[in-house]
Amino acid sequence: MGIHFTSFDLVINLIFSYIATVGFALTVNIPHRVIHYSGLCGLAGWMVYWLLTLASAGRLLSNVAGAFVVGLVAVLFAKWKKCPVTLFSVPGLVPLVPGAPAYMAVRRFIDGHYMAGMQMIMRVAIITVAIALGFLLSTLFQEALNKLIKRRRARLRR
Amino acid sequence: MLIGGSEMYRVEDTMRRIAVNAGIKEVNVFGMPTGIFVSLDDGTNSTVTELESVKKRSINLELVDRFNELSREFADGRIDLDQLEDRLCDVDERTPTFPLWLQVLGAGALSATLMVLFLNVYDWLDLPVAGVIGAFGYWFDDWLNSHTRVRFLAEMVSAAVMGLLAVGAHALWPACNLNNILVGALMTLVPGLALTNALRDLFMGDWVSGIVRMVEAAMTAIALGGGVGMVIRFLGA
Numbered sequence: 574m575g576i577h578f579t580s581f582d583l584v585i586n587l588i589f590s591y592i593a594t595v596g597f598a599l600t601v602n603i604p605h606r607v608i609h610y611s612g613l614c615g616l617a618g619w620m621v622y623w624l625l626t627l628a629s630a631g632r633l634l635s636n637v638a639g640a641f642v643v644g645l646v647a648v649l650f651a652k653w654k655k656c657p658v659t660l661f662s663v664p665g666l667v668p669l670v671p672g673a674p675a676y677m678a679v680r681r682f683i684d685g686h687y688m689a690g691m692q693m694i695m696r697v698a699i700i701t702v703a704i705a706l707g708f709l710l711s712t713l714f715q716e717a718l719n720k721l722i723k724r725r726r727a728r729l730r731r
Numbered sequence: 732m733l734i735g736g737s738e739m740y741r742v743e744d745t746m747r748r749i750a751v752n753a754g755i756k757e758v759n760v761f762g763m764p765t766g767i768f769v770s771l772d773d774g775t776n777s778t779v780t781e782l783e784s785v786k787k788r789s790i791n792l793e794l795v796d797r798f799n800e801l802s803r804e805f806a807d808g809r810i811d812l813d814q815l816e817d818r819l820c821d822v823d824e825r826t827p828t829f830p831l832w833l834q835v836l837g838a839g840a841l842s843a844t845l846m847v848l849f850l851n852v853y854d855w856l857d858l859p860v861a862g863v864i865g866a867f868g869y870w871f872d873d874w875l876n877s878h879t880r881v882r883f884l885a886e887m888v889s890a891a892v893m894g895l896l897a898v899g900a901h902a903l904w905p906a907c908n909l910n911n912i913l914v915g916a917l918m919t920l921v922p923g924l925a926l927t928n929a930l931r932d933l934f935m936g937d938w939v940s941g942i943v944r945m946v947e948a949a950m951t952a953i954a955l956g957g958g959v960g961m962v963i964r965f966l967g968a
Contacts, residue, residue, distance in 0.1 A: 585853065656796050673850060676914045
């Protein structure tokens with residue numbers, strides 16, 4: 574179970590995930606000042622997903638981990654830039670959205686392969702749930718972090 | 732915020748905070764994607780309930796950011812209630828949006844790059860084709876949406892147009908891969924995020940908004956699939 578990729582793969586994945594996220598950010602009218610950070614957020618999530626997929630960790634784990642990292646980076650950026658987490662997480666999750674399986678499902682249905690189409694729909698549903706789960710885990714992390722900060726502040730004051 | 736596609740619990744939370752900061756003792760907020768109820772109790776006998784319905788929904792992050800900024804300023808006491816209202820109306824009317832060409836360019840970049848990421852194949856011929864078709868589809872969808880009030884029609888027709896263009900490109904340059912191009916191009920309209928948002932609402936306990944958003948996402952997906960399906964089936968590609 575080794576991870577094999579060339580540096581070319583790496584560069585392509587880094588650059589393209591960044592461009593894709595920024596491209597989506599443009600279409601949802603993101604504030605100018607955070608556009609690069611949202612791109613970085615998408616990049617981080619995609620790289621985790623990609624590396625895990627290469628390590629044959631399975632779709633579920635890769636998506637959960639990818640979404641978790643997106644949420645994490647989004648929370649950190651939001652704390653730093655003082656704006657809602659949504660600004661980073663919405664574009665950041667775009668590369669993880671199961672577009673290819675969704676299209677494959679439609680394609681199978683068109684060709685009359687209904688069972689194969691249903692299989693693909695199932696795959697889309699599972700990936701979507703995985704993304705939502707990963708993102709929720711990062712929300713949990715954020716709550717824990719907030720509590721930790723609050724407790725530390727209270728201790729400092731004493 | 733609702734129009735801008737924020738999560739429901741965040742909308743409710745913000746409204747509650749504004750009301751509490753305005754000195755109201757008891758606040759109840761109930762948000763749905765189609766409307767929002769607020770009930771305020773100032774401690775005396777009278778209770779005020781207001782309902783505001785929301786007709787148009789999309790994702791506009793600039794709007795979310797501005798509202799957040801304003802409620803923060805209000806919480807810190809930098810602006811008072813009247814100023815807040817003025818500023819809110821102001822934001823509502825004059826939120827700067829990116830020019831359409833930049834959005835279209837973004838859509839094009841999105842389709843071209845996501846195609847490569849998803850399929851893990853580097854075919855440099857499909858890349859620009861997917862980009863152009865995705866950009867055109869996005870523009871067409873935007874244009875059609877401003878001309879019709881029927882929901883999902885614009886998505887269906889744009890998907891059909893994208894399918895047509897992709898089949899055309901395939902006929903012109905047989906080296907193009909029809910499926911690859913369409914995976915990329917359709918990503919500009921795919922409601923993947925709406926679906927994820929819906930699930931998040933469900934997990935946070937906002938059942939109504941979660942289900943409404945899920946149905947919306949499913950309908951959009953069906954419209955896209957139907958549009959592109961008709962074309963491919965008819966042209967037999």
